[in-house]
Structures are given as C-alpha cells and as structure tokens.
Amino acid sequence: MAEESARSQHGKRHSDFTLRNISTYLILVIGALIAMFPFFWMISVSLMTIGEAQGIRLLPSEVHFENYINAWKEAKFSLYMWNSVRITLLTLVGELAFSTLAAYAFARIKFPGRDIIFGILLSTMMIPAMVTIIPNFLTVTWLGRIGPLKWINNWPALTIPFMGSVFSIFMLKQFFAQIPDELYDAAQIDGAGHLRFLWSVALPLTKAPVMVILILSFIGTWNALAWPMLVTNTPEWRPIAVGLYSFIDEAGQMLNLMMAGAFIAVLPVLVLYFFTQKQFTESIARSGLKG
Amino acid sequence: MAFKKSRPSDQFNPRAWLNPRRLRNWREYLTGYLMIAPSVILIFIFGIFPVGFALYVSLHKWRLKRDVIIGLDNYVNAIGGLAYLMFFALGIGLLVLAFIQFRKAFRKRPGNPWQSYLLNIPGIILAGATLSFVRWTVALLPHILDIANKITGVEKTRLLFIQLLNESFNAPDVLQARSLMLWMIGAGVLTLILGAYLIRVKDNLQIQGPLFISWFCAGTGGIILYYVYSEMMSDYHTAVLTGNDPGFFSQLIGILSGLVLLFIGYKIWQSAKDQRNTWLFIIRLLGAMVFVVGGWIMLGELPVIVAAGDPDLWVGLRATLFYALGTVPFQLGISLFLAILLFQNLAGSSFFRILFFLPYVTPTVASAAVFRQIFSNRLQAPVNSGLRLLGIEPLQWLWEPKGVFQLLATSLGIESWPAWANGPSLALVVIMIYSIWTFVGYDTVIYLAGLGNISKETAEAAEVDGANRWQVFRHITFPLLSPSTYFLTIISVIGTFKAFNHIWVMRLEAALQTTDTFSVVIFSEFYEKLRYGYASAMAFVLFAIILILTFLNTKIQGSKVFYG
Numbered sequence: 001m002a003e004e005s006a007r008s009q010h011g012k013r014h015s016d017f018t019l020r021n022i023s024t025y026l027i028l029v030i031g032a033l034i035a036m037f038p039f040f041w042m043i044s045v046s047l048m049t050i051g052e053a054q055g056i057r058l059l060p061s062e063v064h065f066e067n068y069i070n071a072w073k074e075a076k077f078s079l080y081m082w083n084s085v086r087i088t089l090l091t092l093v094g095e096l097a098f099s100t101l102a103a104y105a106f107a108r109i110k111f112p113g114r115d116i117i118f119g120i121l122l123s124t125m126m127i128p129a130m131v132t133i134i135p136n137f138l139t140v141t142w143l144g145r146i147g148p149l150k151w152i153n154n155w156p157a158l159t160i161p162f163m164g165s166v167f168s169i170f171m172l173k174q175f176f177a178q179i180p181d182e183l184y185d186a187a188q189i190d191g192a193g194h195l196r197f198l199w200s201v202a203l204p205l206t207k208a209p210v211m212v213i214l215i216l217s218f219i220g221t222w223n224a225l226a227w228p229m230l231v232t233n234t235p236e237w238r239p240i241a242v243g244l245y246s247f248i249d250e251a252g253q254m255l256n257l258m259m260a261g262a263f264i265a266v267l268p269v270l271v272l273y274f275f276t277q278k279q280f281t282e283s284i285a286r287s288g289l290k291g
Numbered sequence: 292m293a294f295k296k297s298r299p300s301d302q303f304n305p306r307a308w309l310n311p312r313r314l315r316n317w318r319e320y321l322t323g324y325l326m327i328a329p330s331v332i333l334i335f336i337f338g339i340f341p342v343g344f345a346l347y348v349s350l351h352k353w354r355l356k357r358d359v360i361i362g363l364d365n366y367v368n369a370i371g372g373l374a375y376l377m378f379f380a381l382g383i384g385l386l387v388l389a390f391i392q393f394r395k396a397f398r399k400r401p402g403n404p405w406q407s408y409l410l411n412i413p414g415i416i417l418a419g420a421t422l423s424f425v426r427w428t429v430a431l432l433p434h435i436l437d438i439a440n441k442i443t444g445v446e447k448t449r450l451l452f453i454q455l456l457n458e459s460f461n462a463p464d465v466l467q468a469r470s471l472m473l474w475m476i477g478a479g480v481l482t483l484i485l486g487a488y489l490i491r492v493k494d495n496l497q498i499q500g501p502l503f504i505s506w507f508c509a510g511t512g513g514i515i516l517y518y519v520y521s522e523m524m525s526d527y528h529t530a531v532l533t534g535n536d537p538g539f540f541s542q543l544i545g546i547l548s549g550l551v552l553l554f555i556g557y558k559i560w561q562s563a564k565d566q567r568n569t570w571l572f573i574i575r576l577l578g579a580m581v582f583v584v585g586g587w588i589m590l591g592e593l594p595v596i597v598a599a600g601d602p603d604l605w606v607g608l609r610a611t612l613f614y615a616l617g618t619v620p621f622q623l624g625i626s627l628f629l630a631i632l633l634f635q636n637l638a639g640s641s642f643f644r645i646l647f648f649l650p651y652v653t654p655t656v657a658s659a660a661v662f663r664q665i666f667s668n669r670l671q672a673p674v675n676s677g678l679r680l681l682g683i684e685p686l687q688w689l690w691e692p693k694g695v696f697q698l699l700a701t702s703l704g705i706e707s708w709p710a711w712a713n714g715p716s717l718a719l720v721v722i723m724i725y726s727i728w729t730f731v732g733y734d735t736v737i738y739l740a741g742l743g744n745i746s747k748e749t750a751e752a753a754e755v756d757g758a759n760r761w762q763v764f765r766h767i768t769f770p771l772l773s774p775s776t777y778f779l780t781i782i783s784v785i786g787t788f789k790a791f792n793h794i795w796v797m798r799l800e801a802a803l804q805t806t807d808t809f810s811v812v813i814f815s816e817f818y819e820k821l822r823y824g825y826a827s828a829m830a831f832v833l834f835a836i837i838l839i840l841t842f843l844n845t846k847i848q849g850s851k852v853f854y855g
Contacts, residue, residue, distance in 0.1 A: 024632050031629060032646045035728065038661045039649070041673060045664075054669070056676040102330035111323035117331065124338045128789055128837055130813045131830040134823055135344035136337055138436075145439035146452060164333025194322055223655050225792045226814060241656045245796060248660050255664060262657040273652045274645075281648055281736055 042266075046259035053255035064256070071260040075250070076235055080243030081264070087158050087239055088221045094163035095217055096210065103172030104198045108184065118173075121166050129226070136161060137230050157231040158239070162221070168213045175209045176202055212283035215276065222269055240265050345827045347432060353824030357436065363522045365828035371599030372542050377835055378519040379543075385512030392505035396498045406490045413483040414502035418510050420475035427468040434459030542596050549589030556582030604829060606804065607812035613715035614808055615787040617723040618730070623779055625727070626734035627772075631764070633735065634742045644739070648732035659725065659796035663689060666721045668801075691717035692803040716805035722797055726790070734779050741775030742768070781844050788837055809833055 045053045046067055048060040072078055105111075106118050140161070144151030151157040179202055187197045203210075225241050232238040238246075244265045251258040273280050349365050352358035366374030400407040438455045445451065459465065487495055527540070556579045563575035597605055629647060633640045650658065665673045666688040675685040684702075691698070694713025701708070715723070745768065753763050791810045798806045807815065813833060817826035 021637060024635065024637060028629075028632055028640075028643045031625075032643055035647055035650055035732070038658060038665060038728070039653075041665060042657075042661045054671060056671045056673075058673075098329040098333065101326040105323045105326035109319060109323035109326070111320040114323065117327065120339070121331070121334055124334060126837070126841065127338070127342060128810075128830070128833055129791075130789075130810050131345050131827075131834050132338065132341035133814075134817055134827050134830065135341035135348060138344070138348070138823075139336065139341070142436060142439045146442055146447070148447060160333070161337040164330045164337065166334060166338070169330060194326070219652070223792065225656060225795060230818065241654060241792075244656050244660065248663070248796070258660065258664070262660050265657045266653050269652060269654055270649075273649070277645060280652070281644075 042259045042262055045255055046263050048256050050254055050256055053259070054253065067256045067260040068264065071247075071257040071264065074257065075243060075247040075261050077240070077243065077261060077264050079235060080238055080240040081268075083237050083243075084222060084240040087155065087237070088218055090155060090159040091162050091221050092214060092217055094159060095165050095168055096213065098163055099165055099168035099172055099213070100198070100203065100206075103169045104176050104194070104202060106169065107173045107176035108179075109194065122170065125166050133226060133230070136227075140231060152231050153234050153236055155237060158228060158237060161227075162217075165213075165217070168217075171209050171213060172206065175206050179205060208279075211276070211279050215272070215280055215283045218272065219269065343428075344432075345830060347429065348824050349827035349831060351824045353822075353827075355821045355823065357433070358824075361824075363519070365825045366832070367526070368825065369601050369604050369829050370832055371596045373546075373596055373600070375519055375523050376543055376546060377832070378515055382512045382516035382519065385508045385515065389505045389508035389512060392501040392508065396501040396505065399498050401490065410486060410490060410498060411502060411506070413479055413486050413499060414506045416475060416482055417479035417503050418506035420472065420479045421507055422510055422514070423468065423472040423475045427465065427472045430462075430465045430468040431459065434462050434465060545589045545591075546593060546596070549586045549591075549593075552582050552586035552589060556580070556586060603804070603807075603812055603816075604809075604832070607807050607809045610715065610719055610805065611787055611808040613719060614723060614726070614790070615784050617715060617720065618726045618787065619780060619783045622727045622730050622734055622783065623776065626731045626779075627738055627776075629731065630735045630738035630742060631768075634739060644735070647735055650729050651732040653729075655729075655792040656796055658729070659793040662721070662725045662728075662793075663797050666724075686717060687801075689718045689721050689797055689799055689806075690801040692801070692805045693717065695720055716802060718797075718799070718802035718806045722794055722806055725793055725797065729793070730783065734783075737775050737779055738772065741772045745771045781840075785837060785840060788833060788840075809836075 041058075044059055047063045047065065048057065048067075049062075049064060052060055106114060140151045140157045143149075144154075144157070149156060183201060184197055187201055192200070221239075223241060224239070225245065228239050228242045229245070232242060235243070244261055247261050248258060251261070350360055350362060352361045352364075363374055363378065366377065370377070397407075400410070435456075438452070438459060441455055442451065460469075483499065486499075523540075559575055559579040559582060563572055563579060633644055667675070668685075668687045668690040669675065670679070670685050672688075674688065678685055686698075693716060695717055696712055696714035697708050698717060749771070750763050750767050753767055758766070788809050790808055791814065794806055794808060794811050795814070798804075798811065810833070813826050813829045816822050816829060
C-alpha cells in the first residue's frame, strides 16, 4: 500500500505529458482563448479601416496605426489621459499623506476616544456609494458656489473627497501596530518624536502596504465613472473613463477609432499590471475592490 | 524610565486631571488628535455627514432644488407600505440596541440602588443634548444651504460670506434650537462632573458610556416610532377622506406575523435537525412545515404592497435578483474548476493565472465598450457572425428587451408563454456574461489562496484509504474551501447590488431599462430625472437591503462555514 502510494507520488512529479495533463492544458487553453478574445478583437479592430471594422474580418488586411493618432486627436485623449494622471497623482499623494498620519496615530498613540473614533470610521465602510453620492454632489456644488475655489469641473471635486480613505488607514494601522515597541523606545531615547519616528523608522518598513494602497487607489481612480461624470461637464478636467464613455457615443460607426480609444485607456493599467503582477494580484485579492 | 506608556483616562476623576503626569499626557493626546484630524475631517464631511444629509434630502420633495418637506412620501412612493415597516424596524432595532447597552452598564452598577438610579441622570440629559444638537443642525442646514443662492450674482468676498454665515447662525429658529442645546449640554456636563464627585464608583466612564448610548438609542428609536406612527395616521386619514382603501394596517400586520411565523418555523426546523428519535423528528418537521406554510400565506399580502410601490424599483430589484442568480453560481463554479486545474502546478500555470486575471484588471469602461460591440445587434458583429456560421438566426443581444426564456419558447414554436416565466432580458444576459468574464479571474485567485491553505495530509490520507479524485474533492477539498466560497458568495451578492459602471456603459434605450439593476435605477433617478429626494429614499432602501444581507450572513457564518 505505502509503496504504491509512494510510487504514484513519484509518478505525479515527473510525468508532465500524461493524458490527464493534456486534457488539463486543453481546458486551460480554451479558457484563456475565451478570456483573451475581447482583447484580441479590440486590438485587431483598432488597426483596421472603417470598412473592415464594420465587416466580419477578424484580422486587418493592412495595419493602420494612424487610427491611434486619429482617436488620440479626435477624442482629446491626450487631455483626458493627462487629467487622469493628474487626478490620480493628487489623490494618491493626499490619501497617502493623510492616511499614514492617521494610521500611525491610531496604532501607536493613545488618546481618549481613539477606539471609538476608529470604530466609527470602520463602520462607514458598509455605507453604499449610492447613499453618499447625492449629498456629496450637493456639498461639492455648495462649496464651489460659496468660496473662491472652483470645485465642479476642477481638481478639488475629483480628488479631495477621496483623500480620506478608511481602507488605507485600516491597512496601514494593521502594519504600524506590528512594529515592536522597543524600536520606538530606542528612538525616543535618541530624542526622536512621533513624526520623526514615523518618517525615518516606520515608513521605510511599510513599503508593502503602501504599494498595495497605491495600486488599489490607482485602479479605483482610473475606473471611477459615476462621480467624475457628475462633477465634470466640460472636458477641462474630465478623466479618461468619462472621456471614453462620451467618445463611445460620439464615435458611432467608427469602430476602429473606438477600439483604438479603448486600448489607449486600457494600456497604462495593463503596463502597470505586468510590471507589478505579483503585488497587484495579491493586493486586489486582499480587498474586495471593484463593484 | 525614558518612556512611560500613557494610560487612557478610564477613570473619570476630576482631581486626577491636575496630576502632573496627566498634564504631560495632554501633549501626547494633542499630537494624536492633530495627526488623525485631516483624515477624520475628510471622512466626516464626505462619508458620515452625507448619510444624515441624504436622510434629510429624502424627506423632501427635492427636484434639483430643495422644495417642501413631504415626510416619508418618497419612501411610500418607492416601496409602498413597506416604507413604514422599514422605519418601524429601524425604531425597534434602536430600542433593542438601547436594551443591550443598558444591560452592559447594568452589570457594572454599584451596589447601592439609589446610586445606580442617579447614575442614569447624566446619560439621559446628555442624550437629550445630542438630540437637541441634531435638531439645531437640522434647523441650521437650510440656512447654510441658502448662502449659495444668496451669494451667486454678487461679488464673492470673505466679508459677505462671514456676514451671511452670521445671519444663518442667528436666524430665529436656529437661535431657539441653539439655546435649548446649550442648556442641555451645560446641564449634562454639570451632572456628569457632580456625579463623578458624589458617586465614587469604579469604572465610572465605562458605565456612563453605555448608559449614554442606551438612552440616546432609546430616544432616537422612540422618536422614529412616534414619527412613523403619526405619518401612518395622517396617511390613513387622507385615505379615508378621499375614499381610498387604507389597507396598509392589515397588510403590515399580515407581513409582520408572516415573518414571525417563518422565524418560528426555522427555529423548529433547526431543533429537528439535532433530534435523534425518528418520530419526534417527523413531528418537528411537520410542525416546522405548518409554520412555514402559514408564514407564506400571511406574506401573501406582499404582492399587494409591492404593487403599491414604484414599478421601476421592483423591476430593478428583479433585474438584480436575476443578475445575482445568473452570475454568482456560474462564476464560482468556473473559477473553482480553473483553480483546481491551476493548483496542480503544471508548467506555465502562473502564465494562465495572469491571463485569467487580466479581464478583472482592465478598466471597466473600456472592456464594457468592447463587449458592447462584440454583442452588437449588427449582423457583422463577432457573436452574430459566429451564429450565422452555425446557421442560427442572428439576435438583437444588448438591444433586446425580451426575456430569454420567452425568446427560447418563441423559437421553439410555443405560442402561449406565461409572462412571469420570461426570465431576464437577453440584454441583461449579455451583461451577466460580461460580469462572469470579469470576475472569474478574481474568484480564481481567492480559490487558489484557499487551496494553498489546505494541508495536503488530509487529502493524501483519504487517497491512501482508497478515495478517488472526485470523492477527495467532494468530501475533503470542497468542505475545506467553504470559507473561500462563503466569502466570494457574500462579496459577489453584495457586489450585484452595487454593480454600476459596466451596466451604465452597456445599457441602451432599446433594452427598455430591463438591464437596470438597483444601483443603476437609483443613479438614473438622480442623474437623468433629477429627483434628488426620491433617489435618496431609494438609496436608503438599498442600504437597508445590504444591511439585512450582512446581518443574515453573520447569522449563517456561525453555523454553515467550516473553518478547518
């Protein structure tokens, strides 16, 4: 018995081309083909002429890279792309700075009401976005109308509401809490305060969760549709998702340009995904992002 | 010692405040508060305050601009008589919470009964103060909102703004609410300090905290119950005056008793499971069935109430239900299968994992736009040309509002297909396919993580005992994966209620709103029809549904999920 199972174990490790493995590969390949078909079709059509794009061809007879240039110009993609980059950067910087400070305080400083405040913050994660989107729109419009700073069609409405992130605070807090007390005691003997300790000891140890937050916020900002659609009615600060959404209707029959536009919108995320593949998968698996 | 751990003030003792060690701690406290300030302020403005504001909006007629207060009418328009039930349940829930907190404080009460009675006084007054603070904000809010209207057209200066702000803080109704609030807060703080001096109890703050929450919940719950009752009565009287049938009392009683009967049936069913005696088991089973059937009969009033609500909302809810049923099982099944294949660690499996995960990472608007073209109604579109290759009639796909089962019946030549069996529209099915395509990668990653946590010894032991691959999967791997399955089910079901981006991109007028799930209905009500008040009310209905799902999930989690 034991010998037999040992032999089967042994056999498993070395035979990669048994009948079972071939059928496994077959299924995986079929699955991958289905998963990849939309990408293949998008790229293929984006390189066709209008006539070909509307026909039933799967591959272009001739590669037309100029579609990308046309889409880029016609749909103001350069502006939208730049907007998305600006919005993402501003949100990330603000979110990371504020969340780090708050997470550090929640994890390592004791002050009255700390756990109650943290509990209240955590409970807000249950609130669906549709409840807060209407009042937030009213708030943002009001802020824009009373003050000197323009909110609608400008960066504040697109970035400031997302700079306070319960999720980031939660993640960083978990991490800061793991730093041993001895480290802080030592730093304090050397005369370092909380901020100094945070900046030169705690933060350099926190690269992994910071990466997770960066990736998740990047995807969130890049994907957001409802809120940016509400607060941008001119192209001036419109991010790429909204720009592409309006371009879908404008492009109408010009499928090739539409697909070129879609690919332009997808490309930065894919590049980031392939470079940080492992952290990317892990960080998304850890949250339940994307509604 | 260089570093002393600061202790939170768990004893509310005024004399200790002047202790020098405490004074040193104040600096520490201040640092803490300053560090959390930016995040907390932002989350308050854009995450917590909006909930109250949305409630405020939902009680108004609010089409683009604020109009008159109409009470619960938005809710009644949306879900009919269930609106009263919803707020009634909220009020009862708050009372239950008050009771729980009260019991928590009661356990730590001092031995002297008079002292424990007196300890309630600060809690009562402070709860009243909090409620008067809420009243003050509600009085202030319209004045503050009006500043924006007053300031447009005029040159915006800081002086003008401060003047307008001053005016709104000093409006007569605001002042009245403010003086009440200040008196209440003063009295509350005074009694709190006096209480701490006069009644020396251990853990004073740990008694006062729950007592305050308890009285606050009791007060809020009581106000909500009274408000719902008065709204119901006024609706009842208008119905009597206009000669309509005010049937909702009997309906509500029917629904409530139906729910209670179902609950009793469920409890008996649970007790039957543990019963070893066959006869007792059968008797309990029969009893449970009687209660469940009775409950269903009482719930028979439900369709009447449903008919009184907004058809758009019920169509949206039905679409959400279809969407959940049509995506979650398939997506979980496919991804479990793929995860098991990938877990064998064949050469290249990490490459396949990257490919399967790709759809999930892709920006939603772009991939939904591609799907919109692939499932286009054009004859040359990929799916339709594929169908033509197979000799099948091309379909309208995203342009098709008819139900899939109805379409199937028509193509099979069945003439009289019942309307209730139409199923989801073909357009919604395309959206389901998109959703499965997107989420399979995510679910696979979660399942792979779950598989990695299972120890190999159990499966190997079973193999040694002669179990075949299917038996190992069915009796060992699958049960041990139940935490992952459970997590994914919850995430996906709640996700279907929140689903928005891809549906918004793929919804077409030709599909006659058959693709609109709950979130999309809310957003279109707000964004396209500009009915802010009504959309807010609907959003709270969504919130209630998500809360109920979360509550049920914590109940099920304890009994069904096996954490190996």
